[in-house]
Amino acid sequence: MASLNKDTSADEPWWARGQEAEPTPVGCCSVCPVASGCPLRSESAVRCAVTGDQPPPPPPGIAPDLAEAVAETVSWADVTVAVAERAPNRDDEGNDVDWGRLQPVRNLLSIAVVNFVPIGGTTAARWVADSISSGGITAPVLAPLGFVLAGTGAVFLGQLVPGFPAVVCELAWKALVHTGRGLVRLVRSPRGWIITRPALWAAGIGVLIVSWRAVTHFLTGAS
Numbered sequence: 598m599a600s601l602n603k604d605t606s607a608d609e610p611w612w613a614r615g616q617e618a619e620p621t622p623v624g625c626c627s628v629c630p631v632a633s634g635c636p637l638r639s640e641s642a643v644r645c646a647v648t649g650d651q652p653p654p655p656p657p658g659i660a661p662d663l664a665e666a667v668a669e670t671v672s673w674a675d676v677t678v679a680v681a682e683r684a685p686n687r688d689d690e691g692n693d694v695d696w697g698r699l700q701p702v703r704n705l706l707s708i709a710v711v712n713f714v715p716i717g718g719t720t721a722a723r724w725v726a727d728s729i730s731s732g733g734i735t736a737p738v739l740a741p742l743g744f745v746l747a748g749t750g751a752v753f754l755g756q757l758v759p760g761f762p763a764v765v766c767e768l769a770w771k772a773l774v775h776t777g778r779g780l781v782r783l784v785r786s787p788r789g790w791i792i793t794r795p796a797l798w799a800a801g802i803g804v805l806i807v808s809w810r811a812v813t814h815f816l817t818g819a820s
């Protein structure tokens with residue numbers, strides 16, 4: 598009996614050699630690195646349903662995790678586009694969504710003013726931060742309020758002094774009243790954002806500056 602391990606290929610006639618069955622054709626999706634996330638993949642497709650061409654095989658030595666990550670990225674991109682297309686274009690009250698309500702021009706202009714326009718040697722945002730650092734969170738409000746009350750109180754009481762100072766204080770009081778009424782009308786008008794919006798941004802950015810200083814002090818151990 599011939600050995601089971603004997604190679605019998607040499608005994609085969611020459612015309613029978615090389616007649617092995619051809620491999621079954623494999624679809625182009627089998628070599629596509631993002632096939633797992635493609636909703637149009639097909640095991641029998643010979644051309645890509647997305648690009649119209651057969652995709653190239655993955656680079657040699659490509660990690661399976663990288664191919665899966667790419668596939669997940671493609672899937673999440675498709676989901677994001679689908680959600681954006683199906684997002685409601687009306688609010689809870691049935692009104693059309695108006696992105697202009699964010700008022701980017703006003704906000705950006707206010708941010709630029711409080712950060713770059715110098716006022717008394719500093720900027721509004723930095724003044725708020727310095728006031729909070731030296732006097733507490735209420736200092737940016739109480740310090741200007743105290744200055745205004747002290748000035749108006751002195752002018753009001755000056756009207757009771759006899760002589761020329763009373764005349765000067767009376768004129769100054771009328772000017773203060775007129776200016777105060779004008780500021781109130783301006784704040785309540787459509788142009789009131791010129792005052793209120795920079796004030797809000799100065800307060801918010803000032804708090805952020807103080808917080809950043811505290812974080813930097815904690816991380817670096819500065820004295």
